[in-house]
Amino acid sequence: MGNDYMVEMQHITKSFGKLIANNDVSLKIKKGEIHALLGENGAGKSTLMNVLYGFYGKDKGKILWDGKEVSIKDPDDAIKLGIGMIHQHFMLVKKFTVLENVTLGMKEGKWIEIPTEEIRKRIMELSDLYGLNIKPDARIEDLTVGEQQRVEIVKALYRHSKLLIMDEPTAVLTPQEVTKLFEVLHKLRAEGKSVLFISHKLPEVLEISNSISIMRDGCMVENMENRPDLDERQLANAMVGREILLDIEKSECKPGDVVLKLDGACCDGVNTSCGVTDFSLEVRRGEIVGLAGVDGNGQTDLSELIMGLRKQTKGKIEFLGQDITHLTTKQRRELSLGYIPADRLNSAMVGEFTLRMNMAINKPDKAPFGTKWAFNKKSAGAYTREKMKEFNVIAQSDEVPAKNLSGGNQQKVVLAREVGEKVDLIIAVYPTRGLDIDATRFVFDTMLKARDKGTAVLYISNELEEILQLSDRIGVLYEGTLNGIIPREKADVTTIGLMMAGREAEVIDK
Amino acid sequence: MNDTKKLNSATVIQTIFRLSSVIGAIIGLLIAALFLTLLGINTIEFFVELVKGALGSPKAIGNTLNRAAPYMIVGAATAIAYECGSMNMGQEGQVFMGGLGAALVALACPGLPKPLAIPLALLGGMLLAALYIAIPVIFRLYKGINEVLTTLIMNYVATLIVSAMVIGPIACTTSSSYPRTDEFGAAYMLTNWRDIGHLHTGIFIAVAVVILAIYFFYVHPAGLKARAVGFSPMASRTAGISPTKVFALGMLMNGAFCGLAGGVELLGRYNNLRGSYADGIGWDSLIVALLSGLDPKGVLPAALFFGGLYTGISTLQRTLGVPSALLSLIKGCIVIFVMTGTAIQKYHQAKLKKPAKKEA
Structure with missing residues (x-):
């Protein structure tokens, strides 16, 4: 007892194949604080959180919960400990009411009879206590995004979460909703809950958090208290790194x-x-x-x-x-013109199609892919192979489905198609x-x-x-x-x- | 990591999936045989008689081919429509409308010479069926109403329309024991060979349609675009293909070819239109399309198998006293097992995809 820290992640390492997503990362979150985790996309924030929440196993390192070492093998373990995760995309059944969604998340089961009234009472208590303003019988689809987020918070609180992980919670909110969310977060902190606030928006982080951790390229580069003299410039420099x-x-x-x-x-x-x-x-x-x-x-x-x-x-x-x-x-x-869309596998290519067909998809009826009447496999294949060489695409042949390629190679195929000609x-x-x-x-x-x-x-x-x-x-x-x-x-x-x-x-x- | 290992298991699953039609068909037949043993019919005898019934004589072969012809046309059109991303379930109704269209042409112009009469009647059938299926297309495009439901419901409407027509407006002018139209005359009869079970020229039309479908699907640039829409509407849009257009064309094409099948069935086997003339052809063809793996290349064997099954079991009714419900049982088993194969494949694909997604 008397332990200051809710959770301590020590020397966590996690890699996916050759990619090291987390390299010897340590993170400590105090009881009753809002802790911000900053970093650019791909810095390893999500991986770290998924390790904490039990989605991924860790390669190395240990996790202490309230001072004791714990093993979190799956989200169930995390929930039992009192970790609540609020995803960017809400895990709510749209056609259900708030009450039904909370009931769905229940782990301790009275299978025969669902204590609806108890749950309703508890939701109202929680809603009052934290100023969530949630009506148990409202249908999710009728709620705004901000309200849905608060339903997620109720869900987590209903399971007695002591630590709430929020993955970019403000990304989907309007400024007014952000203000409201911050009020809720302040109340959570006042009640002794810890919040881990993942973001890459600097002003918010400065506004809401007690401490700030910054990740870059899979490493933890900074762990600091939030001070009044801290400004966005300092955070940005730490986040992007001085060296290019x-x-x-x-x-x-x-x-x-x-x-x-x-x-x-x-x-x-x-x-x-x-x-x-x-x-x-x-x-x-x-x-x-x-x-x-x-x-x-x-x-x-x-x-x-x-x-x-x-x-x-x-x-x-x-x-x-x-x-x-x-x-x-x-x-x-x-x-x-050449267009390289944001969503590679959904917009830029047809994953089930071969590379050859993906190369041809914009104009299968024009040379070298074919004529008005027939798609020419031979010349389309030859052209594709030539471009694959030029753009350094590593694949067995031009006849493998695009989805079998790595992201980098897929992107090279897209580049070859879109900008292969001047x-x-x-x-x-x-x-x-x-x-x-x-x-x-x-x-x-x-x-x-x-x-x-x-x-x-x-x-x-x-x-x-x-x-x-x-x-x-x-x-x-x-x-x-x-x-x-x-x-x-x-x-x-x-x-x-x-x-x-x-x-x-x-x-x-x- | 173990990319190669994953790929291998993926290819194995792909292969199993490709064979799932065959496996489904075999299991369906085996289950049928199991039920027959309960009725005291020897399994081996059952299979021998089944093959004999389907292929044992020129007459049997003719019957099988005649039955397979509409299956081929509708199956090929349906496979393509599905690959275009349209879930048309209205084949049965479209076939009926095709028959009605052909009949209307035949009754309206009785004096035409044969080389003109038959194409005109078939075109009439295609047109009417396409027009009929344009209704759900419009509902879908302008009101967003799901075509699965509308086309499904419209099947019943179509069969009822045909029934009403043969009782009312185009009913037989002479006395008849059942509701039908007048005879169309010899000009509206597809040439047939009495010695081989009245095999009619419809089979050539059917094979031609399948070849056309394969050409469209695998060779024509538009086929590539259509398949792209089926796989990924988003990527197609980005590539400048209009999924809406492809959807509408897929549906209308499906309608037209079902209409052609209805016309072929009508002009090949009957010389008048009756209420139930093509009962079940649309439904059976749906199974044929499924059995083909939604690939025009698979339609020919699938249609022949199904045509043979139909003819064989009809014969078995006489020779072994097998109940005709057996055909429905085998059909059901095939659908279940082929669908299971598809579901398993989808499940494995999702499983293979997941780890890659997580890295993001």
């Missing part, structure tokens, strides 16, 4: 004619995405325009709008001076997501080579470091708008970081 991992040699940028021009373009969002609002941007020959931004600020919406995959509600899009606003995706595909415009969205260093490097080289040959490149990513390395001009996407665009020379992590958080570029300049 990939050195890039760039020739001087010689921008030419405007290739892509968006003029006040708008589209609505789908599901939870924010859409694009009044977006104006020019991309010229021989330059890379990088668009930074936190995930979910319109990256996919923007690229799909340009490709004609979304209904454009306002504005104009021009390609080499030609108005393409009303062209279909098929017609835009016939322009000289194009005037490349639109790349998260092109390095999930790729290892080598494949990332390859993507970079491809982009730079294209740029030097006079292609206009629109490079959309949430990896700030990449944007800074590659771009000639940097814009920031914020809630579906272009929140300023600045030349590379004037950009640094802090400026862009602040712009990503919604501050105006001019304000930061002063």
Whole structure:
């Protein structure tokens, strides 16, 4: 007893094949604190949490719970200890009521009779105590995203969780809902619960947390108390790291004619995405325009709008001076452009198709893939093999299904298809997501080579470091708008970081 | 890690899945034999008589081929439609509408010469069936109503329409013991050979349709696009293919070819339209499509097997006194086992996918 720490993770190592996701990582969370875990995508935050919650076994290291060593083999063990996980995507049955969802999560079973009244009472108690404002009989599908999140919190609390793990809880919330969530978190802390708050949004972390841990490349680089003098700049530097991992040699940028021009373009969002609002941007020959931004600020919406995959509600899009606003995706595909969508295996390729068919999918009826009447396996195969060599795709043949390839090789196939021939415009969205260093490097080289040959490149990513390395001009996407665009020379992590958080570029300049 | 090991088990499962139709068919037959032993019928005798009934004489072969012809047409069209991502369940109704369309043409233009009469009647059938299935397509595209339900329901509507037509508007003008239309005349009769069980030229049309389907599916660029939509509507959209268009075309094409099958069945075997003329052809063809692995290449053997099964068991009713319900039993078993194979394959695929997903 008298132990200060709720949980201590000591020297955790976890690898997936060659990839070391967590390398000797230690994390201590006190009782009654909000502990933030910061890191870029792929830094290893989720892996660490999944080890703690029992989704993954650990290769090395140990976990202490309330001072005693425990073994957490599966989420059941974690729940029994009192660990509650609130996923980014809620695990709720939409057609059920709050009460029914809580009942579903019950572990101690009175199988014959469900004590509905007891559960109802307890939900109301919890709701009052923590200011959750949840009605037990409300149907999940009628609730807002923020309310659904609070149902998840009730679920965890109902199981007597002492530690709540929240995976990017604010990513899906509106600012008002974030405020409300923070009130709840304060109450949880006041009642002695611990919260592990995973995020990559710096201002939030500074606002809500007592202590901050920062991960980078699978390692824990910083463990610190939150102090009033701590600022976003310091956190950003620790998160991205001072040393640049990939050195890039760039020739001087010689921008030419405007290739892509968006003029006040708008589209609505789908599901939870924010859409694009009044977006104006020019991309010229021989330059890379990088668009930074936190995930979910319109990256996919923007690229799909340009490709004609979304209904454009306002504005104009021009390609080499030609108005393409009303062209279909098929017609835009016939322009000289390459599109690397964000979702590789769902949007860029058909996983069940062979590489050859994936290469041909945009225009199976054109040479070298075929004619109007027949798909030509031979010449399509020959072309595919040639491109595979050129783009260094490692696969047994051109006849293996795309889904059997590693992410890096899949992306190379997409690159080969989209930019294998000279194009005037490349639109790349998260092109390095999930790729290892080598494949990332390859993507970079491809982009730079294209740029030097006079292609206009629109490079959309949430990896700030990449944007800074590659771009000639940097814009920031914020809630579906272009929140300023600045030349590379004037950009640094802090400026862009602040712009990503919604501050105006001019304000930061002063 | 152990990527190669996983791949191997994946290929093994793939192979088993590919064979699952055959395995399903065999298990179905074995279960049927088991039930027959309960009735005191020798298993070996059952199989011998079954094969004899299906292939034992020119007449049997003719019957089998005649039965297989509509199966081939509908099976191929259905396999393609499913691969385009449309879940059309309205084959039975479409076949009936096809028959009605052909009959309407035949009754409207009785004097036509044969080379004109037959194509025209078949086209009429295709058109009417396609129009009929356009209704659920419109419901789906404009109101988002699931085509599985609408097409399923419309089967019953179609059979009832045909029944009503042969009693009312196009009923026989002379006296008849059952509801039917007037005779169409010799011009509307597909050439048939009496010596080989009245085998009619429909089988050539059927084989041609299957070849066309294979060509479309594997050779024509549009086939590639259609398959892309079936696998991944998202990726197709990104590649500039319209899943909506592919869906609509898949449905209408399915309708048209079911209509063709209805026409072939009508002009090949009957010379008039009657209420129940094509009972069960659509349903059976669904099983044929399933048995083919939803692949036009598999349709030919699947249709022949099913045609043979149908003819064989009909004969067994006479020779061994086997109840006709046995056919339904075998059909049911085949569906269950083939579907189980598919489910197992999906389960394994999901299992193989998972670890890769987790790394993200």
